[in-house]
Every structure is written in structure tokens, then in C-alpha cells.
Amino acid sequence: MLYYDSTIGEIVMDGAMLRDARLRKKWTQQDAALALGVTQAYLSMVEKGHRAMSDRLVLKAQRMLKLRPTVLPLQPQQETMSATSRKLDFSAELGxxxxxxFSYHRARRRHNPAEVLFSALNEPNLDARVAEGLPWLALAYMDMDWDWLVRNAKLHDxxxxxxxxxxxARDVAEAKHDTRPAQELRQRAQVLEGSRLAREDTFCHDSMTEEERTWLRQNRSLLAEHWNLLTDLKGEHLGYD
Incomplete structure (x- = not known):
């Protein structure tokens, strides 16, 4: 379980999740404490919810216990813009x-998929291959912190x-007859319907020429038109095999 700690403005890994991961690995508290570089007493308090985990401990626990990167700390909301202004290598992040x-990039340190997805969507221009990989994040990490993602997306339009x-991502799931993910992704898209902007935008390709914009207004998909985006990207182009 993850919970939002308003005192520090970020997602925190719950002690119960740490305990469950430890038990799945068949580690005793002593084993885990040694691997994580903390005392057994401290680990016991964390697992009981009496102490919060530091970012450093979350990172180490994610690596040592092989937890999904969705447990990694997220940037506080008020720092999101400055955090995403740094230039990230999104091909490496996706890999x-x-x-x-981008599988050849897998060796590098991972970040929370929600942060990577938001950071990419907040970019004015992305490599087309990176843009094509963004729906994969939504599909591969259905357990990412959706509330954080929606909140920051709205904050920055x-x-x-x-x-x-x-x-x-929903279209890809439907094409593969993955009913449950498709239904969940449909519900997530519906959450954003009420805040859909009337202003025209691109799908991270603001540098396109006016000629390209004119052509896309006439030839984009109904889905792109619905979201007021100028792009020729379609779900049928995204096999993710």
C-alpha cells in the first residue's frame, strides 16, 4: 500500500508493503535489516507503521527486494515544474x-513511472519514438499513482x-483482448473528461510547422480530435511486441 504524506508532499512506501516483500523473499527481519543497512528495531517500527521510510531507504528496498518502481518516491507537487525542467534522457528512462x-538502456537507475510519464508529457518536444512509448507506461504500470499524475497534469494543463x-493504451489493450486493463484505462480516461481543455495542443511536438498543423487538423484520428491534439499517432500503430 502507498499513502500520501501531506507533511512532506510525496508518496511514501508503506511499512506493510515492505513487510510483505520481505516475507515473499523469505527473509527474516534480521536478514532484511542487514541487507538494508538499518537496525532490526528500526525495521520493526517501520513495518508496524510507527516510523516513515526515508527516500534513501525506499530506493534501497526497491532494489534489494526487487519491488516495482511504482513504489519509488515522487517529487512533491510544488517542486514538479523545477524537477521536470531538467533535461531527461527519456529513451533511457523508458528503457x-x-x-x-529502448531495452539497451535498462542498466541505469530507474525512476517512478508516474514521474517519467508526467515529465515527458510536460515537454514541448519529444523524439517521436519516445512519444510512441508513453502509452506503454500507462499500460505496463497500471499501479502507478494515478492521483498524483492527474493532479500534476491538471496543474500544468x-x-x-x-x-x-x-x-x-486502452486501444492497445482492447486490440490484444486484455479486457480488464482496457476497462481500467477507460475509467482513467473518463476521470479527465471533465477537465478536458478546448485549447489546441500537440502531442509533445510544439515545433511542428503551420503546414503540418493544417494537415493534421484534417487528417488526425477522432481520438486525437477529441483531446484537441495535433498528432497522427494511433493505437493501431502501437503493437509493443
């Missing part, structure tokens, strides 16, 4: 999270890009 198109991304 580290397991995206097949990126809800149309996020809604389009999730809708593309």
Missing part, C-alpha cells in the same frame, strides 16, 4: 523501466496529453 524499444496517452 530502464523495461520498454522494449497537460490533461489532454495524459487523456490521449491513456486512451491509446
Amino acid at each position: 530502464a523501466l523495461g520498454y522494449p524499444g 497537460r490533461q489532454n496529453r495524459l487523456g490521449f496517452t491513456v486512451s491509446l
Whole structure:
């Protein structure tokens, strides 16, 4: 379980999750404390919910216990813009999270998929191959912190890009007859319907020419038109094999 700690403004890994992961690995508290570099007494308090985990401990626990990267700390909301202003190598970020198109980058340190997805959607321009990989994040990490993602997307007027991304992921799931993920992704897209912006935008390709914009207004998909985005990307183009 993850919970939001308003005192520090970030997602925190719950002690119960740490305990469950330890038991799955068949580690005693003493084993885990030694591996994590903490005392057994401290670990016991964390697992009982009496102490919070530091970011450093969360990172180490994720690595040592092989937890999904969705447990990794997220940037506080008020720091999101400054955090995403740094130039990230999104092909490496996707590769580290397991995206097949950039698998040769997997060795690097991973970040929370929600942060990677928001950071990418907040970019004015992305490499087309990176943009194609964003729906994969929504599909591969259904357990990412959706509340954090939606909150920050709305804060920076990126809800149309996020809604389009999730809708593309839904199309991929439907094409593969993955009913449950498709239904969940449909519900997530519906969450953004009420805040859908009327302003025209691109799918992370703001540098396109006016000629390209004119052509896309006439030839984009109904889904792209619905989210008021200028893009030729379609779910049928995204096999993710």
C-alpha cells in the first residue's frame, strides 16, 4: 500500500508493503535489516507503521527486494515544474523501466513511472519514438499513482496529453483482448473528461510547422480530435511486441 504524506508532499512506501516483500523473499527481519543497512528495531517500527521510510531507504528496498518502481518516491507537487525542467534522457528512462524499444538502456537507475510519464508529457518536444512509448507506461504500470499524475497534469494543463496517452493504451489493450486493463484505462480516461481543455495542443511536438498543423487538423484520428491534439499517432500503430 502507498499513502500520501501531506507533511512532506510525496508518496511514501508503506511499512506493510515492505513487510510483505520481505516475507515473499523469505527473509527474516534480521536478514532484511542487514541487507538494508538499518537496525532490526528500526525495521520493526517501520513495518508496524510507527516510523516513515526515508527516500534513501525506499530506493534501497526497491532494489534489494526487487519491488516495482511504482513504489519509488515522487517529487512533491510544488517542486514538479523545477524537477521536470531538467533535461531527461527519456529513451533511457523508458528503457530502464523495461520498454522494449529502448531495452539497451535498462542498466541505469530507474525512476517512478508516474514521474517519467508526467515529465515527458510536460515537454514541448519529444523524439517521436519516445512519444510512441508513453502509452506503454500507462499500460505496463497500471499501479502507478494515478492521483498524483492527474493532479500534476491538471496543474500544468497537460490533461489532454495524459487523456490521449491513456486512451491509446486502452486501444492497445482492447486490440490484444486484455479486457480488464482496457476497462481500467477507460475509467482513467473518463476521470479527465471533465477537465478536458478546448485549447489546441500537440502531442509533445510544439515545433511542428503551420503546414503540418493544417494537415493534421484534417487528417488526425477522432481520438486525437477529441483531446484537441495535433498528432497522427494511433493505437493501431502501437503493437509493443
